[in-house]
Amino acid sequence: MKKRALLSVSDKTGIVEFAKALVEMDFEIVSTGGTAGTLIKAGVPVIGISEITGFPECLDGRVKTLHPMVHAGILAIRSNQEHMQQLSELNVTPIDLVAINLYPFKQTILKPDAKLEEAIENIDIGGPTMIRAAAKNWQDVCVIVDPSDYDTVLSDLKQGEIAKETKFRLAQKVFEHTAHYDALIATYLRKQVGIDFPETITFTYEKAQDLRYGENPHQKAVFYKEIGDFSGTIVAAEQLWGKELSYNNINDANGALDTLKEFGDVPCAVAVKHANPCGVGIGQTILDAYQNAYNADPVSIFGGIVALNRCCDHLTAGEISKIFLEIIIAPSYTDEALEILKQKKNLRILRLPEILRVNENSMRDFKKVAGGLLVQDLNCSLLSGEELNVVTERQPTEKEMEALLFAWRVVKHTKSNGIVLAKENRTVGIGPGQTNRITALELAIKYAGENAKDSVMASDAFFPFDDCVKAAHEAGITAIIHPGGSVRDQESIDACNQFGIAMVFTGMRHFKH
Numbered sequence: 001m002k003k004r005a006l007l008s009v010s011d012k013t014g015i016v017e018f019a020k021a022l023v024e025m026d027f028e029i030v031s032t033g034g035t036a037g038t039l040i041k042a043g044v045p046v047i048g049i050s051e052i053t054g055f056p057e058c059l060d061g062r063v064k065t066l067h068p069m070v071h072a073g074i075l076a077i078r079s080n081q082e083h084m085q086q087l088s089e090l091n092v093t094p095i096d097l098v099a100i101n102l103y104p105f106k107q108t109i110l111k112p113d114a115k116l117e118e119a120i121e122n123i124d125i126g127g128p129t130m131i132r133a134a135a136k137n138w139q140d141v142c143v144i145v146d147p148s149d150y151d152t153v154l155s156d157l158k159q160g161e162i163a164k165e166t167k168f169r170l171a172q173k174v175f176e177h178t179a180h181y182d183a184l185i186a187t188y189l190r191k192q193v194g195i196d197f198p199e200t201i202t203f204t205y206e207k208a209q210d211l212r213y214g215e216n217p218h219q220k221a222v223f224y225k226e227i228g229d230f231s232g233t234i235v236a237a238e239q240l241w242g243k244e245l246s247y248n249n250i251n252d253a254n255g256a257l258d259t260l261k262e263f264g265d266v267p268c269a270v271a272v273k274h275a276n277p278c279g280v281g282i283g284q285t286i287l288d289a290y291q292n293a294y295n296a297d298p299v300s301i302f303g304g305i306v307a308l309n310r311c312c313d314h315l316t317a318g319e320i321s322k323i324f325l326e327i328i329i330a331p332s333y334t335d336e337a338l339e340i341l342k343q344k345k346n347l348r349i350l351r352l353p354e355i356l357r358v359n360e361n362s363m364r365d366f367k368k369v370a371g372g373l374l375v376q377d378l379n380c381s382l383l384s385g386e387e388l389n390v391v392t393e394r395q396p397t398e399k400e401m402e403a404l405l406f407a408w409r410v411v412k413h414t415k416s417n418g419i420v421l422a423k424e425n426r427t428v429g430i431g432p433g434q435t436n437r438i439t440a441l442e443l444a445i446k447y448a449g450e451n452a453k454d455s456v457m458a459s460d461a462f463f464p465f466d467d468c469v470k471a472a473h474e475a476g477i478t479a480i481i482h483p484g485g486s487v488r489d490q491e492s493i494d495a496c497n498q499f500g501i502a503m504v505f506t507g508m509r510h511f512k513h
Contacts, residue, residue: 004073005097007039008032008049008065008127010104011147016042018099018150025157027097032065052093065126074098074133078140097153097162098134099144102127102181106227109188116192123185131174138171139164145177180204184227197375208235214247221247232357233257237329240338242348245327249305249348251275253327255413256307257355262382262409263309264356269293273304276433280410281426286310290319292426297447305329309356312337331355367513382409384507389484391493396479396502400456404481404504407458412510416460419444419468421477423455438467445475454478460510462486469495469503477501483509 005027009015012035019029019039031039032049039046050056053067073095076083087094103124108114134143142153142162149170156162183204190198205224214221223245225235234254239245245253255275260268263282269290271279278300281292286308294301302323308316308330317337320328321344328341329350341349358380367374390396396404407422414420415433419440422428429448431440437459445452453476462485463469469492472480480496484505496503 002026002028003096004028004030004093005099006030006065006070006074006095006130007099008035008130009099009101009147011101012038013147014150015039015099015147016044018147018154019044021154022097022157030095065130068092070095070130071133074130074141075137076140077137095134095141097142097144098130099150100127100131101145101147102177105181105188106184109184110228119188124181128178128181132178135171135174138167142167143170143174145170145174149173180206201375209244211247211250212244219247223247223250226361228361230359230361232261232352232354232359233362234352236354237350237352240333240349240351241342242327242346245348248274249327252305253307253329253350256305256329257352259410259413260307260309261356261358262412267310268308270307271296271301271304272307273300276415276430277410277413277427278304278430279427280406282406283425286312287316287319288425290316292424294319294323296427297430300447301325307355312341314340317341329355379412379510379512381508382412386507388481389505389507390502391484391489391505392496392501392503394497394500394502396456396504400479400502401504403456404458404479407456408481408506411458411460413512414460416511416513418460418510418512420458421445421448421452421455422458423451428452428455437461437463438465438471441468441471445471448475452476456480458482460512462489462509463492464488466491466495468492469499469501473499473501480504481506483507485509 005022007015007019007029008031015035016039023029023044028047029039029044030047030049030052036046036048049065053069055067069092072087072090072092076087076094078084103122105122108122109119131143131145134141144153152166153162156166183202186202205226208223208225211221211223213219230236234250234257252272252275256270256272259270259277259280266282267286267289268282270277271293279293279296281289281296283289283292303326305327306320306325311332311334312330313334314336317340321340325347327348327350329352331353332351341347363378365376365378403422407420410427411418411420414430417434417437417440419431420427421444428451429444431444434440434443448455455477456479457472457477459482462483464486465488479502481504484507493503
């Protein structure tokens with residue numbers, strides 16, 4: 001008795017060759033719509049689905065395979081005598097192989113001009129039903145949703161039969177496929193309805209690359225990407241040179257881009273180490289900006305990541321090439337710059353044209369915890385929208401205010417407790433990720449050295465005591481910016497007035513954990 005295969009695919013890659021090989025192995029081919037037309041045109045003998053169901057395809061093709069003559073043939077357990085007796089009584093022929101891929105919903109919604117009606121029309125109904133049925137009955141039915149699996153199935157058939165291990169793996173792949181498909185639909189429709197935080201949520205990602213290891217060599221790791229337009233993010237970066245990115249490279253590069261996006265108005269360079277900025281500089285040119293970022297902390301930048309928000313020219317590349325860096329990211333490079341940078345064998349060169357874009361598709365921040373997931377809005381704000389509040393007797397000078405706002409942009413992207421010291425278009429000392437604020441300040445002052453004198457200070461959160469003001473005075477810091485809001489704010493204000501330090505409240509906190 002001939003075996004029967006049901007083929008109905010949107011992606012017709014390799015389907016003709018696959019069908020011809022099945023026919024040579026004595027399979028009958030049942031097919032639908034466009035797939036049947038493609039096979040017939042290629043000379044493959046095809047049984048139309050309507051010949052099986054005794055019912056015409058209707059409703060513009062919406063209904064064609066949703067029929068007992070199809071699903072009974074897929075779901076019947078071959079070792080169950082009652083099932084097989086019923087098939088015989090109902091004149092149903094078993095279906096032994098199902099090759100289906102679904103309507104192109106993803107491709108539809110990725111089109112810039114996609115309309116809701118078009119997206120809805122590309123939600124497959126019969127396809128998921130058939131492949132789920134086949135996967136449920138995997139011991140008797142082989143199901144294929146990916147054209148890359150055709151060769152594996154044919155190879156098994158040439159050996160006599162499809163191996164159970166192959167069938168089970170392909171069945172598992174079905175449920176990954178339908179879960180991914182349904183999650184895409186749910187995400188798309190959720191956006192149409194405007195629901196930010198639903199009662200239940202499912203995310204879907206596609207593998208971008210396997211990684212050599214995670215944060216440490218004993219940890220396995222993979223990089224997955226979201227589906228959609230994510231220009232301006234690390235996912236969209238094109239690697240022009242160097243070995244594959246690591247887990248830490250990707251995480252650090254993401255941190256560099258977050259900080260860089262605060263500085264679209266001027267040439268800026270950001271140096272990052274362990275996802276914290278270690279040097280940020282601005283200037284009239286990108287060379288000026290890089291030199292300021294380098295001079296901010298010439299020790300910590302070694303082995304770090306540098307992100308530029310302007311084209312990397314040969315002068316900047318020449319300076320960058322003097323030290324060891326893991327990665328450089330820029331919107332573009334001159335040919336001369338690339339020639340210089342490619343002399344560094346271990347330097348990874350990334351190009352990200354829309355490097356300053358704050359992508360509207362990446363407005364959620366996720367943090368996995370054991371047994372759960374924290375989800376929040378991305379921190380895209382800098383100030384509360386109200387005027388800055390100078391709370392001391394002395395007003396900051398114009399030069400100090402420029403430096404304060406510069407430092408405030410940087411401290412927003414520094415792990416809490418975070419302190420940033422800045423002057424003359426660059427950071428001079430950064431104290432990130434400390435368990436108390438005074439230690440963060442002491443660390444920033446230590447990094448700054450003599451440059452702490454006449455610098456300004458930004459703190460991501462308020463001062464619970466006046467100890468930071470006293471330490472700032474001893475280091476020669478002249479102005480401070482922080483959110484304010486402590487019940488003991490007045491103690492810090494009084495200390496500033498005593499030492500002649502200007503203090504500005506922003507009204508907005510920037511914790512980053």
